[in-house]
Amino acid sequence: xxxxxxxxDIDCVFGRDxxxxxxxxVITTYPGVHAVLYHRISHRLWKWKLKWLARxxxxxxxxxxxxxxxxGATIGRRFFIDHGMGVVIGETAEIGDxxxxxxxxxxxxxxxDKGKRHPTLENNTVVGAGAKVLGPIMIGExxxxxxxxxxxxxxxxxxxxxxVPGRMVTAKKVKEGHERRxxxxxxxxxxxxxxxxxMPDPVANAIDALLDHVHAxxxxxxxxxxxxxxxxMEIDEVKLPDLGPCDIVSEQKYQTKLEEDSEEKQ
Numbered sequence: 086x087x088x089x090x091x092x093x094d095i096d097c098v099f100g101r102d103x104x105x106x107x108x109x110x111v112i113t114t115y116p117g118v119h120a121v122l123y124h125r126i127s128h129r130l131w132k133w134k135l136k137w138l139a140r141x142x143x144x145x146x147x148x149x150x151x152x153x154x155x156x157g158a159t160i161g162r163r164f165f166i167d168h169g170m171g172v173v174i175g176e177t178a179e180i181g182d183x184x185x186x187x188x189x190x191x192x193x194x195x196x197x198d199k200g201k202r203h204p205t206l207e208n209n210t211v212v213g214a215g216a217k218v219l220g221p222i223m224i225g226e227x228x229x230x231x232x233x234x235x236x237x238x239x240x241x242x243x244x245x246x247x248x249v250p251g252r253m254v255t256a257k258k259v260k261e262g263h264e265r266r267x268x269x270x271x272x273x274x275x276x277x278x279x280x281x282x283x284m285p286d287p288v289a290n291a292i293d294a295l296l297d298h299v300h301a302x303x304x305x306x307x308x309x310x311x312x313x314x315x316x317x318m319e320i321d322e323v324k325l326p327d328l329g330p331c332d333i334v335s336e337q338k339y340q341t342k343l344e345e346d347s348e349e350k351q
Contacts, residue, residue: 087125090162094121097163101185117166120152127156158192161208168214175203180210181226187214195220195237207242 095118098105105111111118123146130139139156147153152169154160157176164180166172168188174180177200178192190212194202201221206212210224213232218224225242236251244253313320 090125091122093163094118094125094165097165097183101165102167116150116152117169120146120150120154120166120169120172121160121164123150124154124156124158124160127154128158128160131156158203177201177221178203179205181206181208183209185211187212187216187232189215191217191219193217193219204236 095108095111098111098115098118105115123142127139127142127146130136130142136156143154143156150169152166152172154172154174155176155178158174158178158180160174160180161182161184163183165184166186166188171189172186173191173193175192175194177194180192184206192204192206192212196202204218204220204222204224206218206224207226207228209227210230211228212218212230213234215233216230216236217234218230218236220237222237223239224230224236225240225244227243228240229245230236230240230251231245231247233249234246234251235249236246238251240246240251240253246253310320
């Protein structure tokens with residue numbers, strides 16, 4: 086059974102890292118796989134009440150891999166740590182099957198009290214590089230934690246979390262009105278951006294909301310002007326400023342303009 090679990094831990098790498106070529110390479114060069122193997126052994130020792138020996142082995146693993154996993158942590162099948170350096174997993178952390186962590190991830194506690202103080206990650210969770218998941222919280226099945234997010238509250242299954250503090254976002258919410266926003270953003274020269282296709286950037290989302298508001302005000306103003314004109318009243322036409330992208334003047338052009346202005350004054 087132990088050999089079968091070890092083979093599973095190796096083979097799961099091929100589905101999550103396109104750089105992996107064959108089993109020998111994974112066994113000899115992937116510190117994430119080494120750390121998981123050491124943990125499987127140290128966790129068994131921990132269960133057998135050989136706690137000092139378990140902690141000693143986990144310390145050796147940290148020296149060799151740069152990954153710190155407390156032997157008391159419960160880890161499911163096909164667990165993969167990509168790159169791995171700087172990963173910290175606390176004593177009462179619980180990790181389900183098919184979970185993926187990237188480098189710099191911390192599954193930590195927020196209290197010095199005994200008992201459950203570290204997070205629980207359900208099956209198929211992915212935690213991005215540098216993310217911090219803190220406290221006895223529940224990360225639902227299939228959730229995605231964005232890079233450098235700080236999560237201190239429960240996350241619903243299938244949700245995506247970004248930012249500090251972590252906020253849940255959904256692809257559906259971002260896609261609503263996307264075409265209209267894109268056209269209006271092009272008009273004013275704003276280029277929206279996001280972290281990935283399914284992990285929208287919170288700053289871009291905030292600007293999207295501003296674009297929606299400005300667009301609604303623009304339409305409302307047009308309707309008001311049309312209504313006033315229909316009543317026979319005249320409205321002075323005011324030339325609105327151009328909302329296109331600004332032309333950045335080079336230093337040479339700027340100096341030339343200063344010289345021309347100086348000559349005109351003389």
